[in-house]
Amino acid sequence: MRLPCPYCGxxxxxxxxxxxxxxxxxxxxxxxxxxxAFHDYVYLRDNPAGAIRELWYHGAGCRRWxxxxxxxxxxxxxxxxxxxxxxxxxxS
Amino acid sequence: xxxxxxxxxxxxxALTGQKGWTPAWRDAAPKPAYDVIVVGGGGHGLATAxxxxxxxGIRNVAVLEKxxxxxxxxxxxxxxxxxxxxxxGNEPFYxxxxxxxxxxxxxxxxxxxxxxxxxxxxxxxxxxRDAYARRGNSMRMAGADSELLDEAGVRxxxxxxxxxxxxxxxxxxxxxxRGGTARHDAVVWGYARAADKLGVDIVQNCEVTGxxxxxxxxxxxxxxxxPIRAGKVxxxxxxxxxxxxxxxxxxxxxxxxxxxxxxxxxxxxxxPGVVTFGAGHFYVSQSDxxxxxxxxDIDGYNSYAQRGxxxxxxxxxxxxxxxxxxxxxxxxxxxxGGIMDMSMDGSPIIDVGPxxxxxxxxxxxxxGFKATPASGWCFAWTLAKDAPHALNAAYRLDRFRTGHMxxxxxxxxxxxxx
Numbered sequence: 001m002r003l004p005c006p007y008c009g010x011x012x013x014x015x016x017x018x019x020x021x022x023x024x025x026x027x028x029x030x031x032x033x034x035x036x037a038f039h040d041y042v043y044l045r046d047n048p049a050g051a052i053r054e055l056w057y058h059g060a061g062c063r064r065w066x067x068x069x070x071x072x073x074x075x076x077x078x079x080x081x082x083x084x085x086x087x088x089x090x091x092s
Numbered sequence: 093x094x095x096x097x098x099x100x101x102x103x104x105x106a107l108t109g110q111k112g113w114t115p116a117w118r119d120a121a122p123k124p125a126y127d128v129i130v131v132g133g134g135g136h137g138l139a140t141a142x143x144x145x146x147x148x149g150i151r152n153v154a155v156l157e158k159x160x161x162x163x164x165x166x167x168x169x170x171x172x173x174x175x176x177x178x179x180x181g182n183e184p185f186y187x188x189x190x191x192x193x194x195x196x197x198x199x200x201x202x203x204x205x206x207x208x209x210x211x212x213x214x215x216x217x218x219x220x221r222d223a224y225a226r227r228g229n230s231m232r233m234a235g236a237d238s239e240l241l242d243e244a245g246v247r248x249x250x251x252x253x254x255x256x257x258x259x260x261x262x263x264x265x266x267x268x269x270r271g272g273t274a275r276h277d278a279v280v281w282g283y284a285r286a287a288d289k290l291g292v293d294i295v296q297n298c299e300v301t302g303x304x305x306x307x308x309x310x311x312x313x314x315x316x317x318x319p320i321r322a323g324k325v326x327x328x329x330x331x332x333x334x335x336x337x338x339x340x341x342x343x344x345x346x347x348x349x350x351x352x353x354x355x356x357x358x359x360x361x362x363x364p365g366v367v368t369f370g371a372g373h374f375y376v377s378q379s380d381x382x383x384x385x386x387x388x389d390i391d392g393y394n395s396y397a398q399r400g401x402x403x404x405x406x407x408x409x410x411x412x413x414x415x416x417x418x419x420x421x422x423x424x425x426x427x428x429g430g431i432m433d434m435s436m437d438g439s440p441i442i443d444v445g446p447x448x449x450x451x452x453x454x455x456x457x458x459x460g461f462k463a464t465p466a467s468g469w470c471f472a473w474t475l476a477k478d479a480p481h482a483l484n485a486a487y488r489l490d491r492f493r494t495g496h497m498x499x500x501x502x503x504x505x506x507x508x509x510x
Contacts (some may be wrong), residue, residue, distance in 0.1 A: 001401045001403075012403075013401065013403060014403050015198040018172065018392050018393045018508055020347065020394070020506070020507075020508070021347075039492065039493050042344075042436075042492075042505050043198070043345040043346070043436045043493075043505055044343040044344065044345055045334070045343060045346065045347055046269070046334070046338075046343060047334035047343075047344070047346055047347050047348055047394065048334075049255065049332075049334070049335050049396040050347070052394060057478055059482070069477075070393075072348070072394045072395050072396045072397070073396045073397055074397060081300070
């Protein structure tokens with residue numbers, strides 16, 4: 001599998017580390033429902049069979065976190081963007 | 093009623109051209125309703141149905157399988173059985189599984205080829221020896237067997253290993269002699285035949301497409317062969333668990349990952365039991381046909397594709413070469429991928445709920461095969477009594493909320509690292 005790094009171009013998956021689904025967003029620890037929200041954030045996953053947006057770290061390349069659009073049934077990759085900014089994820 | 097298999101039935105059929113055999117189980121059509129529906133016709137689902145009928149007298153049971161039985165992870169593993177766990181929530185459960193394996197063939201009257209040829213975990217450093225000594229003691233406290241071998245002990249057991257590797261010399265190992273392998277298909281077929289004999293309907297080519305709910309209670313399933321109602325619905329579908337619970341708007345502490353296993357061309361007897369490398373993820377045994385059966389890590393990213401990618405193939409083969417350089421010219425015949433239900437703490441879930449009428453059996457990571465008998469036994473108990481047995485009392489779904497995780501590896505809520 002090769003991942004299209006927005007900075008480095010298409011690179012072998014060997015160069016990347018995987019974090020997981022980019023959907024969970026860190027909740028507000030001061031919110032009244034913080035315990036529930038953190039349980040959800042840390043442990044529960046959609047685990048979709050199909051399209052997923054997920055966080056990868058290009059450790060052997062530009063060392064940027066990227067969000068990859070991938071299909072979990074076929075491993076087909078639709079694209080990738082930097083994780084920082086408004087795109088998604090907490091790893092900015 | 094199908095006959096009992098015995099040496100006499102073998103002889104009688106051998107003398108009559110093998111024409112006397114009847115199908116081992118009925119290919120049942122679904123009835124409109126059952127007391128219990130078990131979704132998933134793998135080892136765990138069929139064992140659950142068998143123990144429901146045998147231990148609890150609940151015989152109006154259907155096992156629904158979307159393909160043919162044993163075509164999922166039950167047919168995609170490395171057939172290892174062992175009970176060498178560390179933590180109190182795990183070890184008694186796996187030791188019970190080991191005891192059920194030891195009596196399985198007599199119990200279900202089917203040759204599952206349970207072969208207690210030993211499982212040896214190698215260590216390569218003082219720290220690893222200490223960790224294995226602790227694990228071995230933990231196993232003994234739960235009634236399992238374990239032996240801590242020094243280098244001479246390992247040399248006597250498996251002299252062909254690469255002991256003097258410069259980076260990872262083999263210093264010894266933790267041996268469980270009662271561990272070993274079983275024939276994965278025969279386990280499925282044995283449970284299927286025994287469950288069928290007790291009245292369980294095994295319904296194949298019957299995919300669950302939805303759940304029937306009344307007032308929030310799960311009262312049946314929609315399938316490709318029509319709706320089927322049930323008093324209780326148990327899920328034992330491994331890597332497909334999230335696909336089903338999604339239909340109920342449930343999110344679980346599970347990710348699905350692909351694990352690849354391999355088999356080589358046949359060899360003369362080489363590997364006496366199961367040997368695992370302590371400095372990388374690699375485990376190997378030799379099948380009765382002679383092929384080396386081996387595997388390593390999951391690919392590490394979410395996947396529902398039943399095939400892995402080349403980096404893990406390379407990684408597994410490198411670890412194999414580090415351990416046994418003589419396999420360098422051996423050809424790999426096949427590799428296959430199974431979809432693992434990797435949980436957030438690396439341990440399974442066998443529990444009531446989380447919805448009324450629904451029961452969960454999932455989160456087996458890549459250790460589901462060895463658990464097959466105890467998983468079925470405990471899930472049957474949980475279904476029958478509406479409460480977990482003491483053996484699966486730690487496998488509650490709410491442990492992630494209450495903080496009672498069972499994290500053997502200690503890597504936290506990162507499923508691809510377990």
